[in-house]
Amino acid sequence: MNGRKRARYLLAAVGAVVATGAVAYGLSNVRKGYEPRQPIPFRHTRMAGPPVWQVNDDGERVNVGGFGIPCVYCHTMAYKGRHSTVASTAVCMNCHASVGLNKEWVLKMKEYWDRGEPIPWVKVHDLPDFVYYDHAAHLNAKDDQGRPLLPLTDEDGKPMVVCQNCHGKVEEMEIVSVQHPFNMQWCLDCHRKPEIKASTDCVTCHR
Numbered sequence: 001m002n003g004r005k006r007a008r009y010l011l012a013a014v015g016a017v018v019a020t021g022a023v024a025y026g027l028s029n030v031r032k033g034y035e036p037r038q039p040i041p042f043r044h045t046r047m048a049g050p051p052v053w054q055v056n057d058d059g060e061r062v063n064v065g066g067f068g069i070p071c072v073y074c075h076t077m078a079y080k081g082r083h084s085t086v087a088s089t090a091v092c093m094n095c096h097a098s099v100g101l102n103k104e105w106v107l108k109m110k111e112y113w114d115r116g117e118p119i120p121w122v123k124v125h126d127l128p129d130f131v132y133y134d135h136a137a138h139l140n141a142k143d144d145q146g147r148p149l150l151p152l153t154d155e156d157g158k159p160m161v162v163c164q165n166c167h168g169k170v171e172e173m174e175i176v177s178v179q180h181p182f183n184m185q186w187c188l189d190c191h192r193k194p195e196i197k198a199s200t201d202c203v204t205c206h207r
């Protein structure tokens with residue numbers, strides 16, 4: 001290829017990348033505030049939130065808050081793979097084969113289970129395919145002293161679930177929504193922090 005041809009070839013390649021990106025930008029669901037409705041109104045407050053005890057009319061202590069189930073009990077792959085994955089219905093049925101069977105939504109879930117169909121959960125976060133992201137690489141990242149690179153405390157110094165760095169306080173959400181822009185700038189802002197110093201090379205995220 002001579003010089004001018006190569007330049008034109010390169011320009012076309014860059015143009016194609018930008019065009020694909022622009023289309024993906026318009027279509028992607030990874031925007032702050034995106035809060036799709038789910039086939040079953042699964043509430044993280046109830047499953048993953050902290051308990052709140054109240055005394056009911058019969059004088060019994062009942063938990064009207066959450067059951068504090070750890071995130072990774074259901075999102076089993078977070079520390080092991082690229083995708084955190086959402087629990088299969090089998091995980092839900094560990095408890096719901098016997099728990100909550102008088103609840104409408106639990107019964108609906110059981111119908112999917114009995115039909116052998118997965119629950120069609122709607123994806124909340126969904127990066128375009130030309131972006132490479134890996135949960136395990138983030139959650140297992142350590143500094144020179146072996147301490148986790150992602151903060152384990154919030155701005156007030158209180159301990160928090162590491163997932164909050166990117167997903168916010170999911171355990172307080174009735175409906176999961178996207179808490180940050182999840183665009184290139186947002187990724188880079190964290191990668192550039194002096195205490196993080198993660199790579200900002202294009203090929204790190206576009207391979």
Ligand code: HEC
Nearest residue numbers: 071075078083084085086125126127133138162163165166
């Ligand atoms: C450094 C930021 C970051 C942290 C920390 C993080 N996530 Fe994510 N998470 C993302 C991004 C980015 C996506 C979108 C991935 C995609 O679309 O390819 C995502 C997607 C997800 C999804 C949808 C399925 C998937 O993997 O695509 C689940 C579930 C999830 N995260 C759970 C968790 C849990 C649980 C934790 C903590 C154990 C966690 N995440 C920590 C950035 C993060």
Ligand code: HEC
Nearest residue numbers: 041042043046069074087091092094095099100103105106
């Ligand atoms: C460790 C046990 C356990 C697991 C695992 C579990 N649940 Fe639950 N779930 C409960 C308990 C306990 C209740 C409260 C039942 C009640 O109020 O009578 C509940 C209540 C619910 C409700 C009722 C409505 C509400 O929000 O008040 C829904 C829907 C539900 N679970 C869905 C799920 C789904 C979907 C999964 C799998 C992704 C799941 N659960 C996994 C223990 C569990």
Ligand code: HEC
Nearest residue numbers: 042047048069070071074121123124125163167170171176
């Ligand atoms: C009992 C099982 C269960 C537990 C515990 C649980 N989740 Fe989830 N999670 C689900 C299910 C089911 C969905 C899909 C429905 C929805 O989005 O509400 C989901 C969805 C999500 C999503 C959105 C996934 C997407 O499509 O982008 C994120 C992020 C997430 N969970 C993070 C967390 C974090 C952080 C915790 C711990 C604080 C947690 N979850 C605890 C079952 C669970």
Ligand code: HEC
Nearest residue numbers: 132133134137138141149150165187190191196198204205
């Ligand atoms: C809250 C801070 C934070 C955010 C937000 C964040 N990252 Fe990272 N990223 C890190 C840390 C920490 C590392 C690990 C650096 C190390 O190991 O030295 C990392 C490393 C990476 C790596 C290299 C590891 C590998 O798998 O090869 C990729 C790729 C990556 N991030 C992609 C992304 C993308 C894409 C986004 C946005 C969707 C993003 N990151 C958002 C903190 C963050």
Ligand code: HEC
Nearest residue numbers: 017018021022025028131183184187188200201202204205
């Ligand atoms: C830390 C991860 C990360 C790094 C490093 C990174 N990008 Fe991106 N890039 C992203 C994410 C995430 C998107 C998707 C943005 C969206 O959908 O809003 C993106 C989108 C794009 C797009 C599509 C246009 C757009 O805005 O949606 C182009 C072109 C692009 N990146 C080029 C580059 C170039 C050139 C570099 C190196 C200078 C680079 N990227 C470095 C994460 C990264």
